Amino acid sequence: MGKNLYQKVFESHIVAKLPSGQYQLFIGTHLCHEVTSPQAFAMLREEGLRVKYPERTFATVDHIIPTTADARKRPLADPISEEMLSHIEKNTKDFGVRFFGPETGEQGVIHIVGPEEGVTQPGMTVACGDSHTATHGAFGAVAFGIGTSQVADVLATQTLAMSPLKTRRINFTGKLKPGVTAKDVALAYIAKLGVNGGVGYAYEFAGPVIEAMDMEGRMTVCNMAIEGGARVGYCNPDEKTFAFLRGKPYAPKADKWDEAVAYWKSVATDADAVFDDEVEINCDELEPMVTWGITPAQAIPLNGNMPRIDEFQGSEQKVIREAYEYMGWEEGGKMIGTPIDIAFIGSCTNGRLPDLIAAAEILKGNKVSPKVKLWVVPGSMKIKKEAESLGLDKIFKEAGAEWREAGCSLCLAMNPDKLQGRQISASSSNRNFKGRQGSPTGRTILMSPIMVAAAAIEGKVTDVRKYIK
Numbered sequence: 001m002g003k004n005l006y007q008k009v010f011e012s013h014i015v016a017k018l019p020s021g022q023y024q025l026f027i028g029t030h031l032c033h034e035v036t037s038p039q040a041f042a043m044l045r046e047e048g049l050r051v052k053y054p055e056r057t058f059a060t061v062d063h064i065i066p067t068t069a070d071a072r073k074r075p076l077a078d079p080i081s082e083e084m085l086s087h088i089e090k091n092t093k094d095f096g097v098r099f100f101g102p103e104t105g106e107q108g109v110i111h112i113v114g115p116e117e118g119v120t121q122p123g124m125t126v127a128c129g130d131s132h133t134a135t136h137g138a139f140g141a142v143a144f145g146i147g148t149s150q151v152a153d154v155l156a157t158q159t160l161a162m163s164p165l166k167t168r169r170i171n172f173t174g175k176l177k178p179g180v181t182a183k184d185v186a187l188a189y190i191a192k193l194g195v196n197g198g199v200g201y202a203y204e205f206a207g208p209v210i211e212a213m214d215m216e217g218r219m220t221v222c223n224m225a226i227e228g229g230a231r232v233g234y235c236n237p238d239e240k241t242f243a244f245l246r247g248k249p250y251a252p253k254a255d256k257w258d259e260a261v262a263y264w265k266s267v268a269t270d271a272d273a274v275f276d277d278e279v280e281i282n283c284d285e286l287e288p289m290v291t292w293g294i295t296p297a298q299a300i301p302l303n304g305n306m307p308r309i310d311e312f313q314g315s316e317q318k319v320i321r322e323a324y325e326y327m328g329w330e331e332g333g334k335m336i337g338t339p340i341d342i343a344f345i346g347s348c349t350n351g352r353l354p355d356l357i358a359a360a361e362i363l364k365g366n367k368v369s370p371k372v373k374l375w376v377v378p379g380s381m382k383i384k385k386e387a388e389s390l391g392l393d394k395i396f397k398e399a400g401a402e403w404r405e406a407g408c409s410l411c412l413a414m415n416p417d418k419l420q421g422r423q424i425s426a427s428s429s430n431r432n433f434k435g436r437q438g439s440p441t442g443r444t445i446l447m448s449p450i451m452v453a454a455a456a457i458e459g460k461v462t463d464v465r466k467y468i469k
């Protein structure tokens, strides 16, 4: 019987079976950011340990870093942010870990930096103290988020105690219509399977829709696996994967390339592999999706209606009621036409170059509504540079948007970028939880970056398809 990618990669990384029944799993690449690593490095210091494989550990600063050039001057105005940044600088220096800091021109959101540096590769195990680590699964890696004490485990031993997950393949069949993007695919599977549908599972994203997607789109789909409860989400590696990695700083060099590709091909899911569960989602009729509530699963097609509270029962009804109470919409209504205050294009979900190119195409020749602020925040310094070489910054600025420096920005608002009061944000990020964007009463509507661009033009949730040239 054949195996799927998850099973092959998990099995090939087992170091030992533990008395607990778990496995000690080798971690190929360990990614760190400033929020979840300081205590882990402190634990190492306390125990007098070193980083076991510093060459397999990579770090950047993303969450706390301000996104204007002025505010990035040191020391940072916020003392806690300055402390976090100083810690990761010192820790990476003392322990011999590569730090993609602002001075190197390689800083960015960790899930964007890993692939762009080529440290994320097929067939690897990738761990990071961050819940959106499945993003790296787009390359055919088994990638998952870990907690701070596990960050210390990986630093000290390059291994983790893990139990294998069950596997579910989601086959996306059909073809996406113009204006429908990877983000809509992500919101659609989460809406269908629920926020807890993937608990205990690794999701394999497969089928013609995934095959037709570029690597950036696959990263968007994998990025949101955790929003559907799946700690691991991945796509099988193919020629697009290899083409993306070729020539990246940490990708295998010419003399090792063919050997690497042969290994990468070997980890792909076998034709006769068996999954614990399989689901099909036909995408022929998929519309641009928008969230209406306070979880990413509370998403509807743009022209659809929000649910009625009495369609649900028990705890499900409670969640729906809570969402309406927080968001303040009328039950059963439509999201299209909802006025917005802030529009945000960025994050590890949708802050990559093709996202910015597509958003710029919508904005070109149009103006951002005077009632709205549009922030465009590239996911990394490299993306910012590439975008500028294509003249995208000019298009954004001419339309009236702010073109900012790389970081997590308004996705989580751990930096100065925050909503105020009850403001409503149209956001290309991945979480619409209560208070997520920095104001305890602020409201977030998740959508694709092109939908955000269209909403910024009209000052309300609208159909991007009328702007597609």
Ligand SMILES: CC(C)[C@H](C(=O)O)[C@@H](O)C(=O)O
Binding pocket: 035, 036, 063, 129, 130, 131, 132, 145, 412
């Ligand atoms: C701060 C970090 C630990 C957190 C995560 O784990 O995902 C953040 O990146 C998020 O998106 O909420």
Ligand code: SF4
Binding pocket: 062, 063, 109, 110, 111, 130, 132, 347, 348, 349, 407, 408, 411, 412, 429, 430
């Ligand atoms: S961009 Fe958002 S989701 Fe991604 S790592 Fe940063 S805070 Fe988390």
